[in-house]
Amino acid sequence: MQNDKTVLEDLKVVLKDKGMKYTEQRAVILQILLNIDDHLNAEEVHRIVKEKYPEQNIGIATVYRTLNFLEDVNLISSISFGKDGKKYEGNVTKEHHDHIICTSCGKIVEFFDEDIEKRQEDIANKNGFKITDHTMQIFGICQKCQEN
Ligand SMILES: [Zn+2]
Ligand SMILES: [Zn+2]
Structure with a gap:
């Protein structure tokens, strides 16, 4: 198990490896999943982003893209099913x-x-x-x- 801080460090390393930029938006979305003891779909993540980080101005398309990316690099995992589509949860802290x-x-x-x-x-x-x-x-x- 790792704590939030080390996971954010992991994110920085992964992004650097892939030649991608560490952005506040990516960190925010990862942190939401790390800090909630639940499984959320993209719409639910987006709702929390708008509530807690309105200044970030993150659109739903960015949320989808970021969730896909975070799953690809194994920082979060997903459950796929039925009408709700995919639900995500933090991986490394659980x-x-x-x-x-x-x-x-x-x-x-x-x-x-x-x-x-x-x-x-x-x-x-x-x-x-x-x-x-x-x-x-x-x-x-x-x-x-x-x-x-
Ligand atoms: Zn039921
Ligand atoms: Zn779970």
Whole structure:
């Protein structure tokens, strides 16, 4: 786990590597995702940008572009599904976890299950793989949506 400051340092390094400029806009969008314990789509990120950083004057197109970029360089990760499209979360500041997603309302619950993690290791080992990453997503209908 890393803190915000080191992640922003990472961003600077990554941008420099790619010959891109470190901009306040990129830092702002990354920081929003680092500081919120939730999964947000581009529109939600844009809303927070306008609320908290109105002076930045960041348009929705820039938000989309920046989110794509931050995901490409592994500073954030996304969950894709249904009508809400993609939701993003900070990557490096959170412990590994998996997701269960309601396909009706978009509610996302995080979980960590040692048995599942262990089974994945076993499967990889059996096939001669060394795991570098994995994504486990369970889709379903949440309690509340089942009642409606
Ligand atoms: Zn639901
Ligand atoms: Zn998550």
